[in-house]
Amino acid sequence: MAECIRCGEYTKFDGGLCYSCYKNEVKSTDVTIKSKEEEETSKRKPKIEAKENPWISGVIKGRIAETIVEELFRSLGFQVFSYGMENSIPGIKDLLKGVRGDVSKNIRQMPDFVVFKDNQAHFIEVKYRSSGELAIKDIDKYGDYPFENALFVLVTKKHIKCISYKELKEGKEISQTCHSYLGNRKEFDTDKNLIIEYCKYAVKFFENV
Known part of the structure; x- marks a missing residue:
């Protein structure tokens, strides 16, 4: 040195x-x-x-949220497999530019991860919302979501919450005051204290954005 x-x-x-x-x-x-x-x-x-590019800013926030959720599930003993469009079909993003149709739409909507534990697998789609809100209109704005068994993990500035696509279709929503915490999901039998620890990481990264 x-x-x-x-x-x-x-x-x-x-x-x-x-x-x-x-x-x-x-x-x-x-x-x-x-x-x-x-x-x-x-x-x-x-x-x-310097002007902030909202698209780039959104991509960065989304990547941070995905990383937090990925590491959280690994800590909870899950096997985590990247499943999104670029991970499953490398290079497909450029090929789909300007392409329309159900197949291209479904590819773009592929969930971010597949998590596996105790002989059960789950599709996980990660979202970041500073508003702390998520509704069916946010998911189906590009058409019906094709992965009906997917679970949406919402990272906010204070919490990590979770809701299934089926629940969203039934009219349920995630709001700032709801109690749809990831630790309450029966699918995962999760460690609430560990989830709280990862919530602190989210607060640390997103408190000033």
Whole structure:
């Protein structure tokens, strides 16, 4: 590990200074002051603020939610198999651009995972919603969902909840105040304390987004 030549603290480069010593070194030397002309020029330049791309932001949030749920099920003793479109049929996403029809729609709607334990398998579709809400209109907006036995695991800023597609079809919904927690699902016989631990991860990652 490289050490600062002045104080002995960690630094990235051999024979160099750490960040604190570097700052002190800069302060001890003459610093060039901007001329008035430079200051006026900088004032006239418009400030460019980075704009968030909502699509990319949504993809990232979805990936984080999937990872949390995947690791949660592994911790609960399940075998977890990636099942989504890109995992099952690599490269198919590009081929389906502009393609319409039931087959292409069904491929796009493939659940994210298959989880297996005690001779039982389940389709798992992971969703992230900052609103903490999920209804049938959110699932069937592209047409009838073809995986009728799927379970939807909803990751929010505070909870991890779960509802089946059949329940959604019956008119049930996940709301901010409902008690459809993953730990209450009879299909999984889950460890509620472990689920609470993973809820904390969700809070950590999503509290500022």
